[in-house]
Amino acid sequence: MTVRRIAFVTTARSDYNTMYPVMRAASVDPEIDARIFCAGMHLVPAFGNTWQQLEADGLNIAEKVDFLTDSDRAQDFSEGLGLGVAAFTRALLRQKPDIICVSGDRIENLSLFVAATALGIPLAHMCGGDITEGALDNQIRHVMTKLAHLHFVSMPEHARRVIQMGEEPWRVTLTGDAAIDVIVEQPVLSRAALSEKIGLSGDEPFFLSTYHPQTLGEDTAKEQYTLLLDALADVPERPVMIRPNIDPGFRVLAEMLEDFRARRPDAVIRTSFDRGDFYGLMAHARFMIGNSSSALWEAPSFALPAINVGKRQAGRVAGENVIHITGLDRGELQTALARARSPDFRGSLQGMTNPYGEGKASELTLECLKKTPLGPALTFKKFHEIEFDPMALGLGLASRKDT
Numbered sequence: 001m002t003v004r005r006i007a008f009v010t011t012a013r014s015d016y017n018t019m020y021p022v023m024r025a026a027s028v029d030p031e032i033d034a035r036i037f038c039a040g041m042h043l044v045p046a047f048g049n050t051w052q053q054l055e056a057d058g059l060n061i062a063e064k065v066d067f068l069t070d071s072d073r074a075q076d077f078s079e080g081l082g083l084g085v086a087a088f089t090r091a092l093l094r095q096k097p098d099i100i101c102v103s104g105d106r107i108e109n110l111s112l113f114v115a116a117t118a119l120g121i122p123l124a125h126m127c128g129g130d131i132t133e134g135a136l137d138n139q140i141r142h143v144m145t146k147l148a149h150l151h152f153v154s155m156p157e158h159a160r161r162v163i164q165m166g167e168e169p170w171r172v173t174l175t176g177d178a179a180i181d182v183i184v185e186q187p188v189l190s191r192a193a194l195s196e197k198i199g200l201s202g203d204e205p206f207f208l209s210t211y212h213p214q215t216l217g218e219d220t221a222k223e224q225y226t227l228l229l230d231a232l233a234d235v236p237e238r239p240v241m242i243r244p245n246i247d248p249g250f251r252v253l254a255e256m257l258e259d260f261r262a263r264r265p266d267a268v269i270r271t272s273f274d275r276g277d278f279y280g281l282m283a284h285a286r287f288m289i290g291n292s293s294s295a296l297w298e299a300p301s302f303a304l305p306a307i308n309v310g311k312r313q314a315g316r317v318a319g320e321n322v323i324h325i326t327g328l329d330r331g332e333l334q335t336a337l338a339r340a341r342s343p344d345f346r347g348s349l350q351g352m353t354n355p356y357g358e359g360k361a362s363e364l365t366l367e368c369l370k371k372t373p374l375g376p377a378l379t380f381k382k383f384h385e386i387e388f389d390p391m392a393l394g395l396g397l398a399s400r401k402d403t
Contacts, residue, residue, distance in 0.1 A: 134311025176357020
């Protein structure tokens with residue numbers, strides 16, 4: 001039996017929910033020598049030392065790749081990415097993987113992709129072909145697609161986009177999002193157990209909120225978050241709030257959230273929750289609000305009403321649980337809150353389907369990683385041409401006369 005050495009990489013709490021079920025299954029697969037890399041935001045103490053979650057999940061971390069600080073300046077973040085290329089290079093040379101598997105669209109992953117490309121190590125990318133037009137993640141995701149050699153996508157629309165970018169169809173596998181695997185198979189915490197772990201009282205109703213910085217276009221984050229927190233100060237449900245991620249500009253939002261305690265001393269504010277607690281919160285919350293991808297990815301599995309604020313997730317496929325608002329109009333926000341809190345709206349979501357998968361992604365992903373031949377056939381990439389009519393798109397050349 002040939003054992004394939006595969007590096008599985010996570011750089012943030014957001015991608016770990018997708019990577020975890022794949023890492024877990026690979027770690028016990030006799031055909032895989034799994035090497036787990038933990039990097040980026042996981043290793044920044046100000047963001048909760050979430051590398052500890054991997055150890056709590058029973059995963060053996062082969063490499064901790066540390067290159068970011070808790071600065072929220074774009075310059076410092078950019079310089080950290082440069083350090084990340086060197087750090088990933090050293091880690092990859094130590095572990096010598098046959099192929100690397102990584103998910104998502106975090107800019108920290110560019111350090112990995114540059115290092116792997118320079119070293120000639122093939123890359124398998126999960127969750128490509130997605131769209132988030134209002135975030136820098138959108139461009140990062142497409143760059144990762146073009147540098148990757150295998151693609152595990154969440155839905156047919158994503159497969160079409162990856163192929164439209166010139167990727168050969170045989171490289172693309174429709175798996176669904178692996179985060180859904182855990183939701184499907186893992187029992188949800190009871191309300192009593194959740195209340196004891198989180199510090200809630202009895203059956204008191206609560207809402208869940210996460211708001212991240214804007215990374216593209218006009219920065220209206222402070223204005224949006226001001227209106228959002230003003231509105232949430234008056235709702236009867238107890239606030240359960242998660243601090244923003246490490247994107248540049250996070251500090252002012254984190255300070256605004258801490259100031260929110262004065263108006264809502266009952267607020268539960270955390271840097272992060274472990275996966276079981278987070279899914280328990282989703283299962284029992286009255287609604288969620290913010291601009292986190294979890295409102296679109298995971299909340300549909302719980303039929304949880306979710307208010308998506310602003311443009312960070314613009315273009316991403318959303319289930320019927322999602323209410324989109326600009327976040328810049330007080331009346332619009334109040335209307336959305338009334339709808340999300342409505343029992344009729346919540347009732348209408350029962351039995352809904354999550355567009356991001358059915359819970360079989362890990363199995364499909366690992367089967368492809370084990371069986372795809374390595375070597376030049378994988379690493380030599382041809383551009384897949386599609387039918388293209390420039391005239392239909394108004395791209396015809398102006399007529400020219402011979403001179």
